[in-house]
Amino acid sequence: MALNDAPLGKASEYPDSYSPELLFPVPRDDNRRRIGFQDGRWPWFGEDLWQAWELSWLRPSGVPAVAWAEIRVPAASVSLIESKSLKLYLNSLNQMVFSTPAQAAEVIERDLSSASGSAVSVTLYDVDQPMMISGHPEDFELIDDEPLENVGYAYCPDELQAGGKGVTERLCSHLLKSNCPVTGQPDWGSLLIEYTGPRISRAGLLRYVVGFRQQQDFHEHCVETIFNDIFQRCDPQHLTVCARYTRRGGLDINPWRSTSAGEVPSMRLIRQ
Known part of the structure; x- marks a missing residue:
């Protein structure tokens, strides 16, 4: 079809x-x-x-x-x-x-x-079952206040850079936005990245995330593109990318891709 x-x-x-x-x-x-x-x-x-x-x-x-x-x-x-x-x-x-x-x-x-x-x-x-809700998981660091100038809004994988001593980090940005490829409606999400490898430039990563602002693609495709770009350009030994998208029509979708098998635990962020 x-x-x-x-x-x-x-x-x-x-x-x-x-x-x-x-x-x-x-x-x-x-x-x-x-x-x-x-x-x-x-x-x-x-x-x-x-x-x-x-x-x-x-x-x-x-x-x-x-x-x-x-x-x-x-x-x-x-x-x-x-x-x-x-x-x-x-x-x-x-x-x-x-x-x-x-x-x-x-x-x-x-x-x-x-x-x-x-x-x-x-x-x-059960809808009466309580859930813990937060802005982002406590063990992730928010990168959205990194100082940037001359910000662009086009897909920019070349902004991804990494180097130096290997680290393990968990990073979050609430600035992920893309557009539905069929309707053009905005899709808003929080991006969670966990990796082990050369340290990723946070300013470069934030520029890259903001560069999705006019991108037209499905949620699942955006996550696979982000995973592939970081995997290819930053050479991590381990990488997990998850996007927690805001709800539309009673549904939210939260694709995750990882170099490790397993399961991302259930959670609900405050925008969901």
């Missing part, structure tokens, strides 16, 4: 019956070839970690149930899932009857796995 067939940017009717066919997969290969990878070979592990805040179904009694979902789509899947199609699909569950939250999760896992081409995991949480 071509991207112009996606529901993104178009007027849509919200379904009142279960509609898994609404899920719109977007192949990952096009972007990966653009940044130099093909044939299933790339230097990262990772996931697209979604948080879905508008999720409801009916109990057998007819009384509605509500929950929020954590959805993990493997970065190795054939396709990412276009965001508006996921929103429409989740809303198609509103009048479905599930006997338990586990049954609802099982159906969502099955449908998303089929659409993405890989096993997706879904965990449902």
Whole structure:
């Protein structure tokens, strides 16, 4: 399916019956070839970690149930899932009857796995369950106040520089902004970078992050581009890049890519 067939940017009717066919997969290969990878070979592990805040179904009694979902789509899947199609699909569950939250999760896992081409995991949480919320993780250093002059707003990978003695650092910027390639709407996010290797210039890194301000791309593609640029230009021994994007339409997506396998822990930042 071509991207112009996606529901993104178009007027849509919200379904009142279960509609898994609404899920719109977007192949990952096009972007990966653009940044130099093909044939299933790339230097990262990772996931697209979604948080879905508008999720409801009916109990057998007819009384509605509500929950929020954590959805993990493997970065190795054939396709990412276009965001508006996921929103429409989740809303198609509103009048479905599930006997338990586990049954609802099982159906969502099955449908998303089929659409993405890989096993997706879904965990449902009670909306009354408290969560810790912060601006950024305590063990990350904010770089947004680095002094800069003559700031530009174009993609600028040449600004990334590293050298000297190896360090281990965790850095954060709240200044990540890109634009949806279909609608042009702004996507806002907090960028988390953890690395071991030659020290990365913070001023150069901040210029690079700000350079995404007019970039048009999907969240997942932005994160893979950032990971690849730092990996190629700064030569870290270890690298993890995660973007925590702000919520739109009841969904936020938080892709992460890393040289190490594992799982990025659940969290919610204050802008989400």
